[in-house]
Structures are given as structure tokens and as C-alpha cells.
Amino acid sequence: MSNFALVTGASGGIGLDLARLLAKDKHDLVLVARSEDKLKEAKSSIEKEFGVNVKIIIADLSLPEAATQLYDEIQKEKIHIDILINNAGYGDFGSFASCDWTKQERMINLNVLSLSKITHYFLPAMIKSGHGKIMNLGSIASFLPGPMMSTYYATKAYVLSFSCSLANELKGTGVTITALCPGPVDTGFVAAAALEGSKLFHSFKPMTSPDVAAYGYRRMMKGKLLAIPGTMNKLMVTSVRFSPRKLVAFIVRKVQEKR
Ligand SMILES: NC(=O)c1ccc[n+]([C@@H]2O[C@H](COP(=O)([O-])OP(=O)(O)OC[C@H]3O[C@@H](n4cnc5c(N)ncnc54)[C@H](OP(=O)(O)O)[C@@H]3O)[C@@H](O)[C@H]2O)c1
Numbered sequence: 001m002s003n004f005a006l007v008t009g010a011s012g013g014i015g016l017d018l019a020r021l022l023a024k025d026k027h028d029l030v031l032v033a034r035s036e037d038k039l040k041e042a043k044s045s046i047e048k049e050f051g052v053n054v055k056i057i058i059a060d061l062s063l064p065e066a067a068t069q070l071y072d073e074i075q076k077e078k079i080h081i082d083i084l085i086n087n088a089g090y091g092d093f094g095s096f097a098s099c100d101w102t103k104q105e106r107m108i109n110l111n112v113l114s115l116s117k118i119t120h121y122f123l124p125a126m127i128k129s130g131h132g133k134i135m136n137l138g139s140i141a142s143f144l145p146g147p148m149m150s151t152y153y154a155t156k157a158y159v160l161s162f163s164c165s166l167a168n169e170l171k172g173t174g175v176t177i178t179a180l181c182p183g184p185v186d187t188g189f190v191a192a193a194a195l196e197g198s199k200l201f202h203s204f205k206p207m208t209s210p211d212v213a214a215y216g217y218r219r220m221m222k223g224k225l226l227a228i229p230g231t232m233n234k235l236m237v238t239s240v241r242f243s244p245r246k247l248v249a250f251i252v253r254k255v256q257e258k259r
Contacts, residue, residue, distance in 0.1 A: 030056075
């Protein structure tokens with residue numbers, strides 16, 4: 001069995017930048033997303049630039065059975081996943097009462113269900129081999145209530161809680177888990193979440209995706225649980241620990257509302 005790193009949501013944004021960092025360190029890759037053309041482009045440019053082997057799998061991980069199908073496909077290829085990056089995810093801006101439920105349900109499937117299932121499938125072989133690294137994409141939303149994006153913030157709270165618990169369970173196994181929790185990042189996320197009109201990306205200067213990926217990658221390689229890129233984000237996360245949740249929800253709403 002050969003070792004590969006698996007990155008979900010690798011057709012663009014933070015996932016693609018993480019894939020490039022892995023390739024630079026000579027890791028062979030399995031890249032997953034829905035956009036076949038973008039994945040093919042990523043495969044050829046990464047293989048050419050870094051000389052590693054890149055496999056692509058087209059999958060819509062917002063469908064409940066997609067994670068199982070992904071695992072089966074990788075098993076057939078006789079590949080061992082020693083680094084897993086659960087990066088695919090999206091948000092949706094708007095009040096919960098008026099939201100498109102299908103979009104919320106698919107978001108929960110992607111951000112929570114598939115992330116958990118994929119981890120569940122690949123973790124036992126990592127433990128058996130005595131080493132492995134997992135990164136889950138949280139957000140500063142993991143630490144906050146998020147009016148006008150309530151489901152998204154709740155999915156990211158799950159990711160952080162889940163990652164912290166697993167870090168404890170995995171002590172001494174050689175497998176580490178990292179929750180990368182960025183603030184606003186300049187990627188396709190804004191359009192996917194219909195956030196163009198929100199104050200969020202105008203009130204805070206977004207970080208660049210390569211910077212966020214590089215920070216997260218370093219933390220993952222050191223086996224650190226938390227990766228919060230940027231001083232402002234670190235300060236914000238610390239300050240909300242001591243603030244009433246109602247007040248935090250009020251402030252988040254003010255920041256997120258339409259301009
Ligand atoms: N950008 C931010 O401000 C920010 C802040 C904090 C956390 N995050 C988190 O960072 C992660 C990456 O987001 P990003 O900012 O890089 O956004 P992005 O540029 O929109 O990238 C999202 C990636 O996920 C993939 N994806 C989306 N839906 C999918 C599905 N149903 N099945 C499989 N793949 C899917 C997309 O590819 P396809 O469209 O080709 O499927 C794309 O490769 C997400 O989990 C997001 O919540 C982002």
C-alpha cells in the first residue's frame with residue numbers, strides 16, 4: 001500500500017493551497033471536489049511543478065452517501081491515507097426562518113456528516129500504522145454564535161468540539177488532529193455563502209489563502225490542536241471567552257449584517 005494525503009475541497013481556495021504545500025514536501029495526493037475541470041487543472045499543475053502523483057476524485061460530499069463511496073473508491077486503489085485534510089465546506093448568509101432548507105441540510109451533510117464519516121473511515125488504519133495527521137477546517141465561527149449564518153456557525157462549533165475530543169482520545173497513538181480556524185479569507189467562500197453584501201468582509205481585511213494554508217500546515221506538521229491564523233483572530237477568540245454569549249451574538253450580527 002502506498003501513502004497518500006487526502007484533501008477535500010481541493011479545487012480552489014485554502015484546500016488547493018494546502019495541497020500545494022503537501023506536494024512541495026513530496027506527498028502524493030488524492031484531491032476531492034465537485035469541479036472536474038478545476039481538479040484536472042490542479043492535478044496537472046501540481047504534478048508538473050512538484051513531481052508527485054496526484055489522483056482526483058469527483059464527489060459531491062453534501063450527499064449523505066458520498067463519504068462512503070469516496071472511502072470505497074480509495075480502498076479499491078490500495079492507497080493508505082496518512083494525512084487527511086477535511087477542508088470542503090460552505091456557508092449561507094440569511095435569517096434562519098427564511099433560508100433555503102435544502103442548502104442548509106447539504107451544508108450540515110458537508111461540514112459535519114461527511115467530515116465525521118471520512119475521519120471515522122480513515123482513522124483506524126492511521127492508528128494501526130502508529131502515525132497520521134488530520135486537519136479539520138473550523139473557523140473563528142467555531143467559537144461564536146452567528147446570527148444570519150446560524151447553521152454555518154453551528155457546524156463549525158461542531159468541528160472544533162469534535163477535533164478537541166479526538167485530540168484527547170488520540171493521545172499516545174501517533175495520530176494528531178488540528179483544527180484550522182481562520183477569520184475571513186479571500187477565497188470563493190464569499191460567493192458560495194452569498195456574503196457579498198455583508199459587512200463582514202468589508203469590516204475586516206481578509207487574509208490571503210496561501211498565508212492561512214501555510215500557517216495551518218505548520219501547526220498540523222507540529223501536531224498542534226489549534227491553528228488560529230492572525231493576531232486579531234487570536235485576540236478575538238480569547239476575548240469572547242469572557243463575554244456574555246448574548247452580547248457576542250449581538251456584535252456578530254452587527255458585523256455580519258448587510259451594508
Ligand atoms: N474563506 C473564509 O473566509 C473562511 C473562513 C473560515 C473558514 N473557512 C473554511 O475553509 C474551508 C475552505 O473554504 P474556502 O474559503 O477555501 O472556500 P472555497 O474557495 O469556496 O473552497 C471550497 C472548496 O470546497 C469544495 N466544495 C464545496 N462544496 C463541496 C461539495 N458539496 N462537495 C465537495 N467539495 C465541495 C469546493 O470545490 P467544488 O466547488 O469544486 O466542489 C472548493 O474546493 C471551508 O470549510 C470553509 O468553511 C473559510
